[in-house]
Amino acid sequence: MTYSHILTETRGRVGLLTLNRPLALNALNNALVTELMDALAAYDADEGINVMVIAGSQRAFAAGADIKEMADKSIQQMLDTDPTAVFGRIRTIRKPVIAAVSGWALGGGCELALSCDMIVASESARFGLPEVTIGVIPGAGGTQRLPRAVGKALAMEMILNNRTLSAAEALQAGLVNRVVPPERFLDEALLLATEIASRAPLAIQAAKQMINQAYERPLQDGMYEERQTFYNLFASHDQKEGMAAFLEKRKPEWQGQ
Ligand code: CO8
Secondary structure, three states: OOOOOEEEEEEOOEEEEEEOOHHHOOOEOHHHHHHHHHHHHHHHHOOOOOEEEEEOOOOEEEOOEOHHHHOOOOHHHHHHHOOOHHHHHHHHOOOOEEEEEOOEEEOHHHHHHHHOOEEEEEOOOEEEOOHHHHOOOOOOOHHHHHHHHHOHHHHHHHHHHOOOEEHHHHHHOOOOOEEEOHHHHHHHHHHHHHHHHOOOHHHHHHHHHHHHHOOOOOHHHHHHHHHHHHHHHHHOHHHHHHHHHHHOOOOOOOOOO
């Protein structure tokens, strides 16, 4: 499959998706977001891929929704086309998705990173939700995911007063997993992805789903679901293989079954 606004390549069991609208700082127009979600779904269905990485350029992960595309829209056009709904498809991806963020991650770009399961940030990364400065609010999960990630106080300041976080501040706030020198951000994200991709695929996917559900379900429901998921894994080849390998003091060979 060829795309116009993103690049895709595989590195072993990792699928790398690179946003590729450099002249617009990877602004997320509808075509790019649709391509990105299609490519993620394709890797999710690909048995040879275990983890995906979404990256931008050194200068910008993504500077938000494409303001030129949105500026003249009417309320009716927004309601009819529901352009941010496609963004929700990322939530249905079973395999882990890591954001490799360098430079600007603003508005929809920050929301895209927040929708991923982990974030590896360059020291140059800047996270912000500046929508109120152009008369709107975040529309792809920013008001919901950011408070869960960094707490209410900081989320209020970022969204109501356009406070931008440096990479170091984002690390301190728990928004990102690690901060690395700018020239290393993609390699470090790929390294993390490769490590996770070497682990038992079904267990990784189940664990991802359960952690994400911790933000969406009442505690007792989540605890029940976790138990059922734990037991269900005893029907898998990889549970038998993983435990046998431990007891036999050898490396497990995963089949993803
Ligand atoms: N949309 C369209 N074009 C953009 C965007 C954008 N969000 N951001 C930058 N560009 C373009 C600029 O227009 C410029 O193009 P041109 O050269 O043709 O004029 C080019 O990218 C380079 O940008 P700058 O010259 O402005 O570069 P600077 O280094 O001076 O500044 C900034 C970089 C600070 C990132 C600045 O470009 C900026 O403030 N951009 C807008 C940030 C913003 O407000 N983002 C929020 C947008 S609204 C939103 O995201 C709502 C989310 C809803 C859900 C999304 C679902 C997809």
